[in-house]
Amino acid sequence: MKKYISLLLVLMMVFTVAACGNSKPQPSSSPSPSPSQSPDATSSPTEGESPKGDDDLAYILDKGELVIGYTDYAPMNYYNEDGELVGFDTEYAIALCDKLGVTPKFVLINWDTKEYELAAKTIDVIWNGLTVTEERRENMAFTNSYIINEQVAVIRAADAEKYTTLESLKSANLVAETGSAGESAANTDLAGASYTAVATQANALLEVKAMTADVAIIDSTMAHTMTGAGTDYADLIVIENLHLTSEEYAIGLRLGSTAVDKFNEITAELIADGTLPAIAEKYGLADRLIKG
Amino acid sequence: MKFLPVTLSLLEGFGISCIIFFFTLVFSLPLGLIISFGSMSRFAPLRWLTRTFVWVIRGTPLMLQLMVVYYGPGLIFGVAAFPKLTAVLIAFIINYAAYFSEIYRSGIEGVPRGQYEAGQVLGMTKSQIFFRVTLMQVIKRIVPPMANEIITLVKDTSLARVIAVMEIIMVAGTFTAKGLIWPLFYAGVFYLAFCGILTLLFNYVERKLSYFRV
Numbered sequence: 001m002k003k004y005i006s007l008l009l010v011l012m013m014v015f016t017v018a019a020c021g022n023s024k025p026q027p028s029s030s031p032s033p034s035p036s037q038s039p040d041a042t043s044s045p046t047e048g049e050s051p052k053g054d055d056d057l058a059y060i061l062d063k064g065e066l067v068i069g070y071t072d073y074a075p076m077n078y079y080n081e082d083g084e085l086v087g088f089d090t091e092y093a094i095a096l097c098d099k100l101g102v103t104p105k106f107v108l109i110n111w112d113t114k115e116y117e118l119a120a121k122t123i124d125v126i127w128n129g130l131t132v133t134e135e136r137r138e139n140m141a142f143t144n145s146y147i148i149n150e151q152v153a154v155i156r157a158a159d160a161e162k163y164t165t166l167e168s169l170k171s172a173n174l175v176a177e178t179g180s181a182g183e184s185a186a187n188t189d190l191a192g193a194s195y196t197a198v199a200t201q202a203n204a205l206l207e208v209k210a211m212t213a214d215v216a217i218i219d220s221t222m223a224h225t226m227t228g229a230g231t232d233y234a235d236l237i238v239i240e241n242l243h244l245t246s247e248e249y250a251i252g253l254r255l256g257s258t259a260v261d262k263f264n265e266i267t268a269e270l271i272a273d274g275t276l277p278a279i280a281e282k283y284g285l286a287d288r289l290i291k292g
Numbered sequence: 293m294k295f296l297p298v299t300l301s302l303l304e305g306f307g308i309s310c311i312i313f314f315f316t317l318v319f320s321l322p323l324g325l326i327i328s329f330g331s332m333s334r335f336a337p338l339r340w341l342t343r344t345f346v347w348v349i350r351g352t353p354l355m356l357q358l359m360v361v362y363y364g365p366g367l368i369f370g371v372a373a374f375p376k377l378t379a380v381l382i383a384f385i386i387n388y389a390a391y392f393s394e395i396y397r398s399g400i401e402g403v404p405r406g407q408y409e410a411g412q413v414l415g416m417t418k419s420q421i422f423f424r425v426t427l428m429q430v431i432k433r434i435v436p437p438m439a440n441e442i443i444t445l446v447k448d449t450s451l452a453r454v455i456a457v458m459e460i461i462m463v464a465g466t467f468t469a470k471g472l473i474w475p476l477f478y479a480g481v482f483y484l485a486f487c488g489i490l491t492l493l494f495n496y497v498e499r500k501l502s503y504f505r506v
Contacts, residue, residue, distance in 0.1 A: 121372050200465070205471075226471040230471075232472050
């Protein structure tokens with residue numbers, strides 16, 4: 001009996017290994033035009049081994065869809081009251097895909113593992129208010145920046161008089177999202193202050209409200225969306241006239257992607273024909289749009 | 293945001309959690325038994341292989357295993373292999389099967405040797421002894437440690453959010469991102485209720501199986 005079971009087990013393991021090998025030519029996840037893709041995959045066996053060397057634009061056009069990685073992040077990509085995905089980046093992506101001649105497919109990702117998603121081709125672009133940083137340039141290719149992303153300091157309303165200047169903030173306990181623009185602002189403009197990194201910008205606000213930290217450094221848009229009347233953070237305020245390092249948003253593509261130039265070209269067209277300024281106006285970002 | 297829409301969204305997320313829980317259990321329980329046979333095999337290479345496997349699976353975080361299953365194929369072969377939920381189920385089933393296999397092994401090896409001998413004396417075959425003598429006692433012995441592991445599984449389902457599967461904690465997190473804190477803690481109530489039901493169920497099973505008590 002045991003011998004048979006042993007044999008069965010060995011067979012199962014062999015089968016598992018074989019199954020792993022077989023999963024290779026499967027298309028990314030959805031029933032996209034596979035007839036055009038499958039022959040491609042078999043005719044160029046080197047494709048899988050050097051994803052960086054591929055013609056990324058051809059890969060996307062071939063699939064006929066652009067898989068866009070996003071997180072729920074107002075006002076870039078978020079769900080409105082009817083449960084539809086809206087936002088500046090959402091509409092921008094739809095407009096760009098329309099010109100590119102592909103279907104946009106939005107996929108919810110974990111922000112912490114976005115680089116893996118891109119490299120593993122589970123998504124084609126990160127398009128979700130992605131801040132351009134030098135570290136990120138090592139893992140992805142950026143298009144031209146399209147939005148200026150200001151960082152602001154959020155404090156408890158009770159502390160309004162205590163924290164007014166950069167100098168006064170240096171004695172506070174700072175908190176920001178790990179790897180975010182807020183973190184770099186905390187480490188450059190407010191170097192020397194005690195700083196803690198948390199998982200998300202929302203957690204940073206939670207820390208301030210729960211009194212486990214004094215100041216959250218987060219995106220300006222997010223700060224204004226999340227605080228104030230109707231939220232659980234009605235007792236938090238943004239310090240006005242505090243100039244922290246601002247950064248820029250761009251679309252993140254795979255390293256060495258050939259699609260970058262095409263994206264820039266289409267974006268320039270969208271700005272010229274007024275499409276993008278109109279979307280920016282709709283989401284209150286008109287003064288932050290970078291017009292070429 | 294009102295209480296009802298939040299509850300409905302959380303329920304939807306909890307549905308995903310339940311799917312992960314249910315399928316993991318259904319597949320990892322039998323798979324665990326097969327792995328336990330492997331780690332008790334008299335064929336040394338197989339025993340060595342399965343024990344190494346169990347060591348690797350129990351020795352690395354489930355969160356990391358989830359990422360390996362989901363991103364691994366794409367990173368190595370350049371093509372994404374599994375949809376998200378499938379990747380989650382694969383990682384959970386393998387992980388829990390490894391844990392279950394050790395529980396089965398403790399149960400099987402805990403049955404006194406004399407009973408096998410008694411069975412042999414009576415002329416029973418090996419499989420008859422296993423299914424008619426050993427297994428019955430094994431089931432009864434392993435209920436408490438299994439219950440422990442299964443209740444852990446309920447809460448481990450929240451790890452699926454590492455690859456952005458919309459389980460209940462991730463859903464609650466989207467409310468936090470909109471400025472509502474309470475849904476996150478409210479989500480805990482769902483787990484608590486579910487674990488409460490499981491606890492009652494296991495108590496009942498334990499009572500029903502308390503035959504042979506000396």
